[in-house]
Amino acid sequence: MDQVDRALLAQLQRDASQSYAALGQAVGLSAxxxxxxVRKLRESGVIxxxxxxxxxEAVGSGVLAYVMVESTSWMGDSAKELAALPEIxxxxxxxxxxxxxxxxRTGTTGQLQxxxxxxxxxxxxxxxxxTVVLETLFERPVSPQPGDEx
Numbered sequence: 001m002d003q004v005d006r007a008l009l010a011q012l013q014r015d016a017s018q019s020y021a022a023l024g025q026a027v028g029l030s031a032x033x034x035x036x037x038v039r040k041l042r043e044s045g046v047i048x049x050x051x052x053x054x055x056x057e058a059v060g061s062g063v064l065a066y067v068m069v070e071s072t073s074w075m076g077d078s079a080k081e082l083a084a085l086p087e088i089x090x091x092x093x094x095x096x097x098x099x100x101x102x103x104x105r106t107g108t109t110g111q112l113q114x115x116x117x118x119x120x121x122x123x124x125x126x127x128x129x130x131t132v133v134l135e136t137l138f139e140r141p142v143s144p145q146p147g148d149e150x
Contacts, residue, residue: 001046004029008037009046009144016050061105063112063132068098069119070127075099081122087115098129 007027011018018026024034041047056062069075075093082091082102090103102119106112109132116128 001041005037005041005046006144008034009041012038012047012050013141013144056105060107063106063109064136065104065106065112065130065132067102067104067116067119067131068094068129069100069102069125070097070129071099071124072126073124075124078122078124082119085115085118087111088119104130 004027008023011023011026019031020035020038021031023029023038024031027034029037038047056064071078079091082088082100087104087106088102089105092101093099094101104112104115106115112130112132116130119125119128
């Protein structure tokens with residue numbers, strides 16, 4: 001991956017709905033060359049997916065919590081059970097006192113409590129510790145630029 005690929009990725013992260021002509025113009029390529037590079041980035045797995053960013057509040061999922069999941073066994077084997085809970089947006093095996101860190105979005109704290117009950121019912125789970133987010137100051141995508149901080 002060269003600087004042109006990185007510049008294309010940065011442009012796509014800003015606005016993935018741009019035409020190939022606009023993408024090419026932004027990075028000094030023709031529309032066809034931009035299209036070909038983006039195709040190769042998709043095929044190689046650098047671009048995993050293209051999606052719309054949705055405002056969670058606008059769709060009734062304004063409660064955000066990060067949940068540490070404690071377990072009595074290896075939780076990597078429980079991925080399917082956790083993935084079946086649509087409120088869990090991410091799940092990460094972690095090092096430390098807990099086995100997993102999951103990101104959960106719900107509409108209410110009552111719904112969050114229900115999700116916690118369902119997580120606790122997963123085989124091997126021995127406890128949960130939820131941290132509810134009061135305000136998100138910022139979020140950023142992975143930078144395509146090496147060493148780019150912003």
